[in-house]
Amino acid sequence: xxxxxxxxxxxxxxxxxxxxxxxxxxxxxxxxxxxxxxxxxxxxxxxxxxxxxxxxxxxxxxxxxxxxxxxxxxxxxxxxxxxxxxxxxxxxxxxxxxxxxxxxxxxxxxxxx
Amino acid sequence: xxxxxxxxxxxxxxxxxxxxxxxxxxxxxxxxxxxxxxxxxxxxxxxxxxxxxxxxxxxxxxxxxxxxxxxxxxxxxxxxxxxxxxxxxxxxxxxxxxxxxxxxxxxxxxxxxx
Numbered sequence: 001x002x003x004x005x006x007x008x009x010x011x012x013x014x015x016x017x018x019x020x021x022x023x024x025x026x027x028x029x030x031x032x033x034x035x036x037x038x039x040x041x042x043x044x045x046x047x048x049x050x051x052x053x054x055x056x057x058x059x060x061x062x063x064x065x066x067x068x069x070x071x072x073x074x075x076x077x078x079x080x081x082x083x084x085x086x087x088x089x090x091x092x093x094x095x096x097x098x099x100x101x102x103x104x105x106x107x108x109x110x111x112x113x
Numbered sequence: 114x115x116x117x118x119x120x121x122x123x124x125x126x127x128x129x130x131x132x133x134x135x136x137x138x139x140x141x142x143x144x145x146x147x148x149x150x151x152x153x154x155x156x157x158x159x160x161x162x163x164x165x166x167x168x169x170x171x172x173x174x175x176x177x178x179x180x181x182x183x184x185x186x187x188x189x190x191x192x193x194x195x196x197x198x199x200x201x202x203x204x205x206x207x208x209x210x211x212x213x214x215x216x217x218x219x220x221x222x223x224x225x226x227x
Contacts, residue, residue, distance in 0.1 A: 042219035042220050090156055101147055101162055103159075106155055
């Protein structure tokens, strides 16, 4: 089955530690995205990538980093510079045109202890 | 700048009642419009989308939405709500001919009473 997967489902991190969230898709989509979701704030774009080896900052990129070495993979690293990292993180992919919908993974809930 | 407004943070309906969730956008050109649903702790799933043609769009799970250019709206409707429809609903808008990155509304939480 084609789809988009995220791992782990739940992640706990101590303050000061970097942590990497995994996102993989087998839909052959060109574009991939990372969103952060907080209660009552909808989805906020962190980073997005249109092609391999290229990515752009979204609205809230500070304290995050990404890589796009393979078309199917777009990992997100939450660094210690992110002041309030506890949130629900969603990865998505799409064909990359305006009329193409996004396909979302199941999400990763990150909690900083 | 483009924006999407979902005026209702929460909506409560009784099972079997009709439903309408509002979505308004501000753009100069005709946008591409989407409605997504999110169950608790899950990712988003596409309900329906509009990009041209008939302004009344049918989606999955018995949902429909109507694009009204004069009102800059794309409201989601369902004639009879089921308890399993309780979820968060997001409207999203993308520009035609411009950046394909969609802008999401803040979401409307649907509560269904038995």
